[in-house]
Amino acid sequence: MDKILVTGGLGFIGSHTVVELQNEGYEVVIVDNLSNSSIDVLEGITSITGKKPLFEKLDLKDKEPVEDFFKKHNNIKGVIHFAASKAVGESVQEPLLYYENNISTLVYILKELKKLPSASFIFSSSCTVYGQADELPITENAPVKLAESPYGNTKQIGEEIIRDTCKVIPTIKAIALRYFNPVGSHESAKIGELPIGVPQNLVPFITQTAIGIREQLSVFGNDYPTPDGTCIRDYIHVVDLAKAHVIALKRLLENKHKSNYETFNLGTGKGSSVLEVIHSFEKVSGEKLNYKIVGRREGDVISAYADTKKANDELGWKSELTLDDAMRSAWKWEQVVRGK
């Protein structure tokens, strides 16, 4: 079976994708610099799949070790590239760190892929490229808006770098997957989301509040032009998302793609408000969540949810799990992590 490199494979989405790749029989090699992940995740993956993936601690910013890695693993057929920094606020404070972490690493990998006879490449992009879209649901043809942060800009520039590369190097085939809001965890609760420090994202903040690590959840604004006044997002279960990566990779490996560079939205197509997410959590956990409404958070868009038609029809992928499933699994994971 084909050997697939997963960069950032010990992270949240990466680890779930490694599980799905191994379930499909692929041979996986993970590289990760452990800057925002733990080596224990390797055990979690092994315990779910019964097979330990190959692992090398590697920082993709280090050009020569990256070259050596590809010399050693010269039979790699595909790369799923998750490794990147993703904290929006931090990226505003440290733009150069973000451009180095997210852009140089991408360039180094593509340079190595250029040397291979053929390479399939999957890139972690984000719905953040659309900003506040003029029309909902958001299709892949919606214009890419001026990025709100260096983090968002690295996703836009990353897509452009890949598109430009694929134009002139026919041996590289690529798909950029634009994720909406990934949440939840594997049903086994052996892997999940492990934010370091205070979580910036809604769902880990909810579960950490419920377990008692955080005093209270702040709901950022209830005066938006939405039915209940809180912002709307498309929350997609991480296991559904992981499966989409395997399907996208297969599309390239089996030459079923329509062009050398394609983009797909990965979402459920359903928008949920912040209050709906809280209520889903309360329903499935039986816990009462301590939250209060505060002012808006700078940079938040009002509403974003995916048009899933292209992913459904062309990729042949559709999300299967619900928001309740995601909240149930996120809660189970939080309880396991905290030893409760």
Ligand code: UD1
């Ligand atoms: C954020 C990033 C986005 C990135 C994504 C990765 C911003 C502006 N956007 O998306 O670029 O791709 O994470 O997962 O940071 N909320 C609260 N209280 C909280 C936390 C969040 O009310 O403590 C609300 C937010 O206002 C938002 C919703 O929950 O309406 C989701 O927020 P979050 O999980 O941070 O995701 P995004 O902002 O959509």
